Amino acid sequence: MISIGIDLGGTNIKAALVHKNKGFIHTTSIPTNAEMGKKYVFDRIAMAVNDLMEQHDEKPIGIGMGLPGMVSMNRKIVKNPPNLPGWEVERVAEEVGSRTNLNCVIENDANLAALGSARFGAGKNLDSFIMITLGTGVGGGIIFENKIYRGTTGKAGELGHVIIDYHGPLSNSNTRGGIEAYLGQRFLSRFAADTIRQNTDNPLYEQFHRDFSKLEPVDLYHSAREGNELAIQILRKTGEKLGYALVNYIHILDINKIIVSGGVAKAGEFILGPAKETASKLLMPPFVEGFEIIYENLGNDAALLGAASLAFEEL
């Protein structure tokens, strides 16, 4: 059985022909050109789908598509997706379906990344887990008993906006001291720059003091690997913050398998080690047994594979 997965972002439309067991058959990626407006984007998606279908004889059972923003409970309509200018309440499944003669379901991309991990990645052998994506922002998806936990309106798992310090810094929402304000890429870079500025004898100061805006989490990671104690300390403090957030997720959900994905997570043990240590200390004892943090290797493919999986499961 094959389906088509689409990952619609503000920059690129990624699409793939996916086999239910074997995974990717063909993939393609074209620029979204979101500024051309939504009709143009729907046409582009249909074009990508038709391109893929020409690559393969078997007819796909349908299309699953991930996109940012809030998706209706019937998985057909999106509301005000960020990074897609001019989109309001859009009947996306219908627009794509009518252009391709295939049934289409849509879902929030963070939820689909979790589903992709559950079907093809690090979550394959887990019935329930929490996926946290550490990128520009901090997003999340919850898999409970093998299905996406969507909450009452499809918006569950806003893990980046879980408060760990109510008098903490602002991030990209109304929330203050949310975990995104510490682990979002921009916030981590700023925290690192502030710390490095106070340590003018550190090699990172020499490297970045002319333009700290060039400092990215990956630079910290490389420095940490080379034994730079300041970089290790910055990443440790960041990991501790993640640990506090994990305590909150686990105490509420009683799910203690954590899958971590995204660019910032590439700092690996320098962040995840302190996160695990901190959470293990603060969790109520019964939650510690079996508590694990697992790194997801699928990267951006997780959402694409999750989109295709959604088609298998919902169409």
Added chain:
Amino acid sequence: MISIGIDLGGTNIKAALVHKNKGFIHTTSIPTNAEMGKKYVFDRIAMAVNDLMEQHDEKPIGIGMGLPGMVSMNRKIVKNPPNLPGWEVERVAEEVGSRTNLNCVIENDANLAALGSARFGAGKNLDSFIMITLGTGVGGGIIFENKIYRGTTGKAGELGHVIIDYHGPLSNSNTRGGIEAYLGQRFLSRFAADTIRQNTDNPLYEQFHRDFSKLEPVDLYHSAREGNELAIQILRKTGEKLGYALVNYIHILDINKIIVSGGVAKAGEFILGPAKETASKLLMPPFVEGFEIIYENLGNDAALLGAASLAFEEL
């Protein structure tokens, strides 16, 4: 259809004959005498059950029982319940069942309070809600799509141990800055005493300065009603803390109907008003629509009615 609900606490065994639609038929309460050991307590429970059955001709379909502590996924075994000395891993359903010739299921008492509210209380018309109990400690239960959300091991909803300030005070767990450390009765009283000590011209200072251990949340409530600004301010700050915790629950679970129960909640609008105001400001906008905080009037009866409801639904 009738069942028997039991609420086993460290101090009292409460039991009730409950009609599925009409609620309580008969209730009884006897001291637990927990210090006499578990066999004695099981015998006491059986005695209470038999007393109740003599009051009524119709045979109950079975027993649902709430108790503190962690209950196994099959709802038969409890592990290390607090306030019941000498209890370890106990096959409670079996012990009670064999003594009464009735089937028995057990569940954590906070979860059953939520179920009781769902079937007989403020939650009756809600498919999903979060119940938070503000008493000596802060407990919680989650109703999702008309059922108790139990998580992966039956321990979900440890709402009192959700961090709102990672460098905040300790409470009764490993967690630091958890909401229980602000809203638990003892902690609230201590915070109030500290504040009143700095305001020697306030009537509350006059009333309690000889022995601040006598100060209880209810005293703050009464003072607030009489217009004591300091009492109002203490309760407002406490309510704000609750608001931060609500943001965390709602962002994770996407459930924005909150039912509040327990002694501290009796301070009513003085706590719940600021909680609602604070959370409304910090929630991501899509979660604000329909966000409600509702006071549960059932009090301790919620857990007892929930226990009986569990029997109707699981036996």
